[in-house]
Amino acid sequence: MKALVTGATGFIGAAVARALAAAGTDVRVLVRPDSDLRNLEGIAVEQVHGDLRDRDSLRRALTGCAQLYHVAAQYSLWAKDPSIFYDVNVTGTRVLMEAARDAGTERIVYTSTIGAIGLPPDGSPGTEETPVSLDQMAGHYKRSKYLAEQEVLKLARGGLPVVIVNPSAPVGERDIKPTPTGQIIVDFMKGRMWAYIETGMNLIDVDDVATGHLRAMERGRIGERYILGNRNLSLREVFEILSGLTGVKAPRLKLPWQAILPLAYADQWLADYITHQAPRIPLEGVRMAKYKMHYDCSKAVKELDLPQTPVEVALEKAVRWFRNHGYA
Numbered sequence: 001m002k003a004l005v006t007g008a009t010g011f012i013g014a015a016v017a018r019a020l021a022a023a024g025t026d027v028r029v030l031v032r033p034d035s036d037l038r039n040l041e042g043i044a045v046e047q048v049h050g051d052l053r054d055r056d057s058l059r060r061a062l063t064g065c066a067q068l069y070h071v072a073a074q075y076s077l078w079a080k081d082p083s084i085f086y087d088v089n090v091t092g093t094r095v096l097m098e099a100a101r102d103a104g105t106e107r108i109v110y111t112s113t114i115g116a117i118g119l120p121p122d123g124s125p126g127t128e129e130t131p132v133s134l135d136q137m138a139g140h141y142k143r144s145k146y147l148a149e150q151e152v153l154k155l156a157r158g159g160l161p162v163v164i165v166n167p168s169a170p171v172g173e174r175d176i177k178p179t180p181t182g183q184i185i186v187d188f189m190k191g192r193m194w195a196y197i198e199t200g201m202n203l204i205d206v207d208d209v210a211t212g213h214l215r216a217m218e219r220g221r222i223g224e225r226y227i228l229g230n231r232n233l234s235l236r237e238v239f240e241i242l243s244g245l246t247g248v249k250a251p252r253l254k255l256p257w258q259a260i261l262p263l264a265y266a267d268q269w270l271a272d273y274i275t276h277q278a279p280r281i282p283l284e285g286v287r288m289a290k291y292k293m294h295y296d297c298s299k300a301v302k303e304l305d306l307p308q309t310p311v312e313v314a315l316e317k318a319v320r321w322f323r324n325h326g327y328a
Contacts, residue, residue: 002026004065005045006052006096007072011175011182012111012167014039015210016069021045023214030061030072039174052092055099062103069213070096071111075141075179082140089144094151101160108162109216112149114202114295115142117166117227125232125296128166128225149225156223163220168202168229168295170209171314173321185318188242189328195253196235200292203238204230205314208307215304226304231311232294241312245319 003020007013008029020027021043028046031037040047050057052072062068074088093110100108118132137143149164156162175182181201187193212228220226233241239250300306322328 001067002028002065003067003069004028004030004061005069005071006030007070007111008045009035009037009039010071010075011039011177011179011206012170012209012213013069013071014174015170015172015206016071016213017045018043019207019210019214020069025067028061028065030058036176038176052088052096055095058096058099059103062099062105065103066106067217068096068100068105068108069111069217070108071213073111073113073145085140085144086147089141090147090151093148094155097152097155097160097162101155106161107217108160109213109220110149110152110162110164111213112152112164112166112225113142113145114166114168114227114229114293116146116149117225117295119293123292125294126227127296128227128299153223161222163216163222164225165209165212165216165220165300166225166227167209167212168204168227168293168297170204170206171311171318172206173317175206175318175321178322178327182318182322184238185242185315186322186327188239188248189246189319189322191248193239193251195255196239196251198254199235200232200294201235201238202229202232202293202295202297203311203314204228204297205307205309205311205317208309208314212300212304212306215306219304221303226300226306227295227297228300228306229295229297230308230314232292233311234292238315241315242319245312245316 003025005013005017008017009031017027017029028048030050031047032051033049048061050061074085117126118130119126120130134146137146152162152164169181171181178186209228216226243250
């Protein structure tokens with residue numbers, strides 16, 4: 001059995017590729033010629049060059065693959081040219097799904113995001129069935145992923161054998177970029193967190209996310225969405241856990257997200273017009289902070305037997321990896 005994995009050089013994609021290789025699957029990965037390949041070190045995979053914006057390269061990559069894990073995405077809270085989010089995440093996803101359909105791919109797992117899942121107005125955890133609309137999506141990343149998911153759902157209704165997974169905030173080893181969540185951990189370890197916003201998140205071990213992908217491929221129902229998450233925490237609770245792991249004191253000063261908003265707007269302006277570098281205070285991250293991103297993950301636990309490694313263990317692995325690799 002051969003499986004194609006897109007995004008295998010990234011945090012989640014690398015974990016998926018490693019889990020597949022460990023399970024004995026013949027793994028092919030789609031990489032760009034200039035990709036950072038550090039996350040693929042130590043695993044036997046076939047590398048093929050291609051790009052989600054190159055239809056012909058996708059067709060070639062899919063040849064002979066019975067399974068497709070589409071994990072790749074333009075994942076960030078800022079880009080110099082926002083059109084890249086839609087070119088890669090929306091158009092690229094649709095083209096890849098159509099190519100997989102035409103190639104006769106037997107099963108597909110599409111990696112969406114928890115951000116495409118709705119949140120109830122009463123503050124209770126969101127589920128796969130919570131209504132949500134494009135107007136509720138904050139920022140180009142979330143908007144593009146929501147639109148991409150709608151494209152995948154449309155193709156699923158037309159017979160495409162695809163299962164959708166919506167990971168929450170993964171933490172663990174090999175977060176080389178790092179992800180926005182990983183950057184919070186690094187900044188905490190460096191003592192940069194002098195205050196916090198009372199927001200909420202759902203954390204999960206990245207290796208459990210990878211297992212969730214494999215089990216979605218094996219057991220997931222076609223056209224269904226599965227939240228791959230674990231424990232709902234406040235940001236303050238995350239910092240308390242990190243404090244116990246690192247010895248760094250957790251911040252005590254709590255700020256309303258509105259207090260940070262002017263700084264985020266200023267940082268965004270500097271990034272857009274002066275530095276052309278990602279802002280230190282991402283505007284979209286501050287906007288999202290007004291929501292407690294808490295979710296009910298019971299569907300994936302019940303139907304996919306999604307592992308639930310303690311969040312403390314996942315954070316300890318992240319701290320150790322960042323420390324051992326010179327991030328903090």
